[in-house]
Amino acid sequence: MFTLTDIQELPLENGQLYKHYYFSPSPGNTQSDWNAVWIEGVGSLSLVTAPGGEPNYDEVGEVTCSFANGEHIYANLDRIDGCDALLDVSSNVVNPAVSLAFEEDAMVLENASEVVKVVIYDLNGRLIASEKNDHQQRLVISTAHVDKGIYILVAMDAFQQKTVFKVAIH
Numbered sequence: 001m002f003t004l005t006d007i008q009e010l011p012l013e014n015g016q017l018y019k020h021y022y023f024s025p026s027p028g029n030t031q032s033d034w035n036a037v038w039i040e041g042v043g044s045l046s047l048v049t050a051p052g053g054e055p056n057y058d059e060v061g062e063v064t065c066s067f068a069n070g071e072h073i074y075a076n077l078d079r080i081d082g083c084d085a086l087l088d089v090s091s092n093v094v095n096p097a098v099s100l101a102f103e104e105d106a107m108v109l110e111n112a113s114e115v116v117k118v119v120i121y122d123l124n125g126r127l128i129a130s131e132k133n134d135h136q137q138r139l140v141i142s143t144a145h146v147d148k149g150i151y152i153l154v155a156m157d158a159f160q161q162k163t164v165f166k167v168a169i170h
Contacts, residue, residue, distance in 0.1 A: 001029045002036055012073045013083075018042070042066045042074045098155055100165045105144040107153065107167065112139045115155045120167075123150055143169055 002023035009017040023036040037045050045063050065083035066074035075083045097111040109115060113135050120129040120141070128146060133139045146169055153165040
C-alpha cells in the first residue's frame with residue numbers, strides 16, 4: 001500500500017533522536033492519497049484504532065501525546081494544551097500520612113481525610129475502580145470483584161496531587 005520514501009532522525013520531546021519513517025502511497029494504492037509517518041518508539045501518527053487512516057484529529061484520530069517508560073517523548077499540541085501522564089508513579093507519595101492497609105477482600109486507606117478520590121488502574125492503564133471520599137479518615141475499597149494481579153492505586157487530594165501505591169492482589 002505504501003512505499004518508504006525517507007528516513008530522518010529527528011529529536012522528540014525528551015531531546016533524543018528518533019527515526020521518522022515517511023511513506024507515500026504506492027502506485028497501485030487506490031485507497032489512499034496521503035503520506036504516512038511512523039515514528040520509532042511512538043508508532044503511526046494515526047490512533048491505534050485506525051492505523052491505516054490519515055492522521056486527522058477530527059476524523060480517524062491523531063496521536064497527540066506519547067510516553068515511553070514514564071517519560072514524555074512525543075507531543076503534537078495543535079489541538080491540546082499539554083500532555084500529562086495518567087499514571088505518574090515517579091513521585092509515589094505526596095502525602096506521607098496516607099497509608100494503605102489490607103483486610104479480607106478490601107484495601108483500606110488510613111489518614112485519608114484529605115483524599116477526595118481514589119482510582120485503581122491495571123498495568124495496561126485501564127480503569128478498574130473509582131471511589132470518592134467525603135473527608136472520611138478511613139476509606140475502605142472492596143477488592144472482592146477485582147481479579148488477582150498487580151494494580152496502581154492513585155489517591156488524589158482536592159488540588160489533584162497524587163499519592164500512588166503499587167498493589168498486588170492475590
